[in-house]
Amino acid sequence: MADISPAGAVAIARAAxxxxxxRLVAFPTETVYGLGGDATNDHAVAAIFAAKARPRFNPLIxxxxxxxxxxxxxxxxxxxxxxxxxxxxxxxxxxLPRQADGGLSLLASAGLDTVAIRVPDHPVAQALLRExxxxxxxxxxxxSGRVSPTQGAHVAEDLGDDVELILDDGPxxxxxxxxxxxxxxxxxxxxxxxxxxxxxxxxxLGAIALPGSGLPRSPGMLPSHYAPRLPVRVAxxxxxxxxxxxxxxxDAPSGFAEVLWLSRSGDLAEAAxxxxxxxxxxxxxxxxxxxxxxxxxxxxxxAINDRLRRAAAPRGx
Ligand code: TXA
Ligand code: MG
Numbered sequence: 001m002a003d004i005s006p007a008g009a010v011a012i013a014r015a016a017x018x019x020x021x022x023r024l025v026a027f028p029t030e031t032v033y034g035l036g037g038d039a040t041n042d043h044a045v046a047a048i049f050a051a052k053a054r055p056r057f058n059p060l061i062x063x064x065x066x067x068x069x070x071x072x073x074x075x076x077x078x079x080x081x082x083x084x085x086x087x088x089x090x091x092x093x094x095x096l097p098r099q100a101d102g103g104l105s106l107l108a109s110a111g112l113d114t115v116a117i118r119v120p121d122h123p124v125a126q127a128l129l130r131e132x133x134x135x136x137x138x139x140x141x142x143x144s145g146r147v148s149p150t151q152g153a154h155v156a157e158d159l160g161d162d163v164e165l166i167l168d169d170g171p172x173x174x175x176x177x178x179x180x181x182x183x184x185x186x187x188x189x190x191x192x193x194x195x196x197x198x199x200x201x202x203x204x205l206g207a208i209a210l211p212g213s214g215l216p217r218s219p220g221m222l223p224s225h226y227a228p229r230l231p232v233r234v235a236x237x238x239x240x241x242x243x244x245x246x247x248x249x250x251d252a253p254s255g256f257a258e259v260l261w262l263s264r265s266g267d268l269a270e271a272a273x274x275x276x277x278x279x280x281x282x283x284x285x286x287x288x289x290x291x292x293x294x295x296x297x298x299x300x301x302x303a304i305n306d307r308l309r310r311a312a313a314p315r316g317x
Contacts, residue, residue: 002155004153004155004156005165005166007028007167007168011165012128012131012167014165015027015165015167016128016133018164019044019136022041022043022044023037024036024037024047024051024162024163025128025164025165026141026167027124027125027128027138027167028152028167028168028169029063030091030121030122030125030173031172031175031178031194032141032148032175032176033140033141033152033155033172034136034139035048035141035163036136036138038132039104039108039135039136040104041105042107044105045137049107052139052159054139058144059108059110059112059115060116060137060138061117061139062115062118062135062137063125063129063138064117064135064136065119065126065130066089066119067084067119069129070084070088070117070119071099072102073099073104073135074094074097074115075096075099079183080094080183083181083183084119086204087200088119089121089126090120091177091196092181092195093116093179093192094116094117094118094182094183095180095182095183095184095191096183097113097115097184098114104135105137116180118178140177141155141158142155142158143158143159145227146158146228147228147280147307147311148176148276150171150172150273150276150277151172151277152166152169153168154276154277154280171277172273173273174272175272175273175274175275175276176194176195176275176276176300176307177192178196179192179193179194179195181201187209188205188207189208189209189210190210192303193302193303195300195303197299197302198302227310228290229285230282230284230285230287230290231288231289232289232291232292232312233289233292234292234305234308235293235294237293237294239253239255239256239291241288242257243256243288243289244256244257244259244289245258245260245291245292245293246260246261246262246278247259247293248261248263248271248292250264250265250266256291257286258282258287261274262274262275262292262295268299271300272300272303275307275308279311295308
């Protein structure tokens with residue numbers, strides 16, 4: 001099994017040394033745990049794809065310490081700068097044109113002429129970036145197609161020996177992957193709804209194209225992408241035999257084999273933080289499926305519903 005260490009100074013220094021040597025380490029961010037490799041090293045990036053068993057065409061997010069670090073790798077226009085000034089560090093990924101001489105592995109962005117970049121707002125991620133002193137390519141630290149890990153133990157379950165070291169800092173505070181906003185074109189386009197909400201982005205930038213409107217620009221937007229093993233049923237209002245329930249709000253319908261509350265008070269941030277860990281807890285063969293109560297389609301609810309729709313989508317290969 002992988003080595004899981006509490007994310008103290010010694011473990012972070014060891015993780016940074018491993019990264020510089022081209023090895024992979026998992027680390028917490030405010031959203032989910034990432035599987036990190038040196039973003040300037042083709043071999044390290046290839047090892048990430050291999051560990052995740054991820055289709056090669058799905059590009060990775062590159063993590064940097066700050067805006068200056070991002071500007072060495074990508075070309076910023078005015079909406080990109082405004083979004084970065086408002087939301088970095090934080091759970092917003094910007095898709096930008098690549099800087100020609102930025103030194104990034106071409107494999108990290110899967111041959112695209114754009115690159116996805118974010119500045120994480122987590123003390124462990126920041127310390128690791130500082131000590132490694134290079135950009136870190138990091139997808140969520142799960143096998144491709146599985147729900148993202150929000151705890152160190154989830155990473156160990158999914159990746160086992162394929163990750164050298166897991167820096168453990170307990171549950172991640174936000175619990176959902178970052179918002180992905182493409183600012184490389186004329187009109188900014190939301191590629192993945194997330195913790196920085198559509199409403200907040202529209203307030204700052206004006207018109208934003210929504211997912212589904214036009215070409216699938218982000219390979220991560222495959223219909224079935226965040227899937228437990230059991231079938232998932234959304235907007236459930238009554239039980240089917242043997243199903244477990246993820247409840248939202250004070251009153252849950254009766255008749256389910258087990259009920260976990262995403263949030264009893266109907267708080268969307270609490271529900272987001274609980275979502276992936278609770279999907280994993282209910283993903284057991286003793287149930288016939290996982291039903292989820294309706295979640296309101298606004299602010300963080302958009303991101304939660306996006307992940308749930310993918311978990312519920314017909315599984316294709
Ligand atoms: O919160 C997060 O974003 C986590 C933590 C670890 O930072 N990372 C994460 O990475 O969720 P990943 O690889 O699981 O998701 C990256 C998403 C995918 O939907 C991918 O298709 C999209 O970003 N993406 C990456 N580069 C892109 C590009 N150049 N153009 C369009 N989409 C891109
Ligand atoms: Mg992922």
